[in-house]
Amino acid sequence: TVSKDCFVSQTGQVVVDCQPNDNQGNPQGNVVSLGDMVPITVDNSVTQVDGTLTANATGLTYQWTLCDGTEIEGETNASFTPTVTGDYAVVVTDGNCSSTSECITVMVNGTTSLNAGDLSFYPNPVQDELTIDFEKMVSDVKVRVFNINGQLMFTQDFPETEMIKLDMSKLIPGTYMLDLTVKGESLKTSIIKM
Structure with a gap:
């Protein structure tokens, strides 16, 4: 008796054919068809x-x-x-x-946060380009934009900047969460895309 695991990643019927080999890997005998198999689907949502x-x-x-x-x-x-x-x-x-x-x-609210008064976001609502103005040079900046379901739409890192212009033109209209981190301190705000 020979046992071999087989993992199927497609839906529908699968036919498995096996050809026995000798100890040196040379084909021996006829192809054995195991018939139709239906893969098991596991809900991973x-x-x-x-x-x-x-x-x-x-x-x-x-x-x-x-x-x-x-x-x-x-x-x-x-x-x-x-x-x-x-x-x-x-x-x-x-x-x-x-x-x-x-x-x-x-996104988990942290204990350290940026002061919203130290920067500005405009325009909001935005159509094509969102400007983030720090009004001074900052370093180690990470910008992440999430949709309303919490899925990451895009992320950008900036080693040093005073102003960021984000291309929002490819996003569909709706509400997005902007997660901005500067040197480990974070700020989250809603952005409306028109």
């Missing part, structure tokens, strides 16, 4: 409400991870509330089949 992520599949096993694949120790429940801003996913397992969700960005 996630809902985000008030900073809590919940896997929509029920009754399975879960492992929450960072989007680089690092497992978050002890986070094996269907729901997970991150304590640090970051990009998260869940690996949902049903028996021998696993599926990883898309990355979801969660």
Whole structure:
């Protein structure tokens, strides 16, 4: 008896053909057809409400991870509330089949924040280009823009700047969250795209 794991990543019917080999890998005998197989689908969708992520599949096993694949120790429940801003996913397992969700960005309000009076955003609502004016030279700036569902739309880093002009023209109209970090201090504000 020979056992070989086979992972199927497409939906629909799959036909598996096997040809036995001898110990040196030379084909022996006829091709054996195992017939139609229907892949098992594991629901890997996630809902985000008030900073809590919940896997929509029920009754399975879960492992929450960072989007680089690092497992978050002890986070094996269907729901997970991150304590640090970051990009998260869940690996949902049903028996021998696993599926990883898309990355979801969660923004957690920190204790250090930028003073909104030290900078300005204009125009808001914006059509094509958003200006962020610091009114002085700043360094180590990161700008992230998220849609209303918390999905990261784009990110830009600036080693040193006094003014940033963000191209918003490719975004569809709606409300976006702008997460601005300068030397570890952050500010979050809503931007309306027309």
